[in-house]
Amino acid sequence: MAWQNKRYGTVDDPVHKSHLNELTGEYGCPRRFKYQRDLEAEVAANPNAAERKPSVNGHLACGTAAHETIARALNNPRVRDHLLRVPGATMEELSTKDQLESRVRATFSHELRVAADGRDIDWGDETPEKMISSRVDMIVGTLGTLCKYVRKVLAVEPGFVVELDGVYYSGHIDLIFEPADTEPGTVGLADWKSSKQKPDPIELAHGWEGGIYSAACEHGTFLPRECVRVERSGDEWCGSVPLCTVTGDVVDALVTAPSRWQAERDALERALMRVAQGDCSDKQYTLGKYPTRVYHVHMRDFVPYEKAGSKEAKRPEDLVYYGLEHPATVKYIKGHMRGPGWLPVELRANDVARLAYRARNVVGTVRMGRFFDLVREHCRRCPFKSDCLTGGYAPRGDDLVQLKTEMKKAGLI
Numbered sequence: 520m521a522w523q524n525k526r527y528g529t530v531d532d533p534v535h536k537s538h539l540n541e542l543t544g545e546y547g548c549p550r551r552f553k554y555q556r557d558l559e560a561e562v563a564a565n566p567n568a569a570e571r572k573p574s575v576n577g578h579l580a581c582g583t584a585a586h587e588t589i590a591r592a593l594n595n596p597r598v599r600d601h602l603l604r605v606p607g608a609t610m611e612e613l614s615t616k617d618q619l620e621s622r623v624r625a626t627f628s629h630e631l632r633v634a635a636d637g638r639d640i641d642w643g644d645e646t647p648e649k650m651i652s653s654r655v656d657m658i659v660g661t662l663g664t665l666c667k668y669v670r671k672v673l674a675v676e677p678g679f680v681v682e683l684d685g686v687y688y689s690g691h692i693d694l695i696f697e698p699a700d701t702e703p704g705t706v707g708l709a710d711w712k713s714s715k716q717k718p719d720p721i722e723l724a725h726g727w728e729g730g731i732y733s734a735a736c737e738h739g740t741f742l743p744r745e746c747v748r749v750e751r752s753g754d755e756w757c758g759s760v761p762l763c764t765v766t767g768d769v770v771d772a773l774v775t776a777p778s779r780w781q782a783e784r785d786a787l788e789r790a791l792m793r794v795a796q797g798d799c800s801d802k803q804y805t806l807g808k809y810p811t812r813v814y815h816v817h818m819r820d821f822v823p824y825e826k827a828g829s830k831e832a833k834r835p836e837d838l839v840y841y842g843l844e845h846p847a848t849v850k851y852i853k854g855h856m857r858g859p860g861w862l863p864v865e866l867r868a869n870d871v872a873r874l875a876y877r878a879r880n881v882v883g884t885v886r887m888g889r890f891f892d893l894v895r896e897h898c899r900r901c902p903f904k905s906d907c908l909t910g911g912y913a914p915r916g917d918d919l920v921q922l923k924t925e926m927k928k929a930g931l932i
């Protein structure tokens with residue numbers, strides 16, 4: 520059955536933050552979004568239609584492995600307390616930067632194998648060692664700077680569902696924490712990002728991520744990632760979350776997927792959709808607080824410079840980082856970090872109404888079936904390009920009348 524675009528944004532088919540980027544982002548394309556949702560609907564109806572690719576993209580695999588490595592560090596109470604410098608929690612074996620780097624590299628290598636799941640990794644134009652080393656630097660830098668911003672870890676990668684202005688959104692948040700510089704009991708959010716470009720502050724403040732995550736903190740329902748059971752099922756992975764229905768029956772929110780990571784994410788989302796429909800889990804919770812701090816963690820700031828140089832420091836966080844009052848040229852040397860990494864997202868509670876309105880407009884175009892194509896350089900890498908770029912068009916109005924007339928004349932209809 521084809522994907523039902525008219526039901527998009529309902530509790531049966533919540534909006535993901537990534538969808539909004541797929542529709543409106545720099546590399547987005549509404550037509551590709553439609554192809555992708557149709558494919559997912561086909562796979563959901565017939566799991567055998569899922570194609571297990573022979574190789575996995577190196578950037579994607581490294582991104583998954585980096586998130587998993589950070590999550591493992593933060594879910595290990597000893598490591599977490601050491602990183603947060605909880606008094607008396609020092610770990611001798613992680614006391615130097617080299618020791619932390621060696622442990623991160625070992626965990627990352629393991630997680631990379633898990634992400635590849637027996638497939639080859641397609642490194643494209645990059646060398647594996649360079650890409651792996653830069654990811655290790657990013658993780659070490661993120662973990663090493665954690666104590667400056669985080670007093671207490673509250674949740675690592677929990678899933679959420681939230682309703683905003685009649686539209687349902689779901690997703691997960693990389694880290695929810697008690698900020699180091701605000702009152703105990705307040706809440707902060709962090710999103711790990713490994714992209715090359717640092718977003719402009721205006722893009723950060725008005726982007727989808729910060730707004731939807733903040734709204735989830737205030738109004739959403741969460742489920743911890745740990746409530747998902749993931750098992751191998753033949754060539755696939757099966758994710759399940761036990762739930763109690765409104766009639767008191769115990770059921771599992773079940774999904775199968777070609778990758779472990781996907782099965783885990785999809786099962787958590789399926790469970791959240793059921794929770795939004797009235798089922799419940801003994802693990803669900805709400806925060807009921809608008810975050811006092813939101814950070815976009817630009818992890819590439821933690822990849823040290825390879826040689827000396829100079830640059831213009833003008834972003835607000837860079838001025839603070841370099842101790843400047845006004846934009847100025849700063850010099851750096853080999854081994855220096857590129858910036859603070861933790862970029863504050865300037866978003867206030869009363870900005871959420873505007874974000875909800877903007878997102879609702881995007882959802883409206885989907886419900887109306889307005890899937891225009893954005894033909895750009897990115898089409899070269901689009902998995903749907905053979906259908907999209909060679910497909911015909913749907914005749915309408917006079918064109919349609921003329922076409923029908925000609926087809927009748929030719930005895931075709």
Ligand code: SF4
Nearest residue numbers: 548551892898901907
């Ligand atoms: S080929 Fe280009 S225009 Fe067509 S769906 Fe893909 S990204 Fe969009």
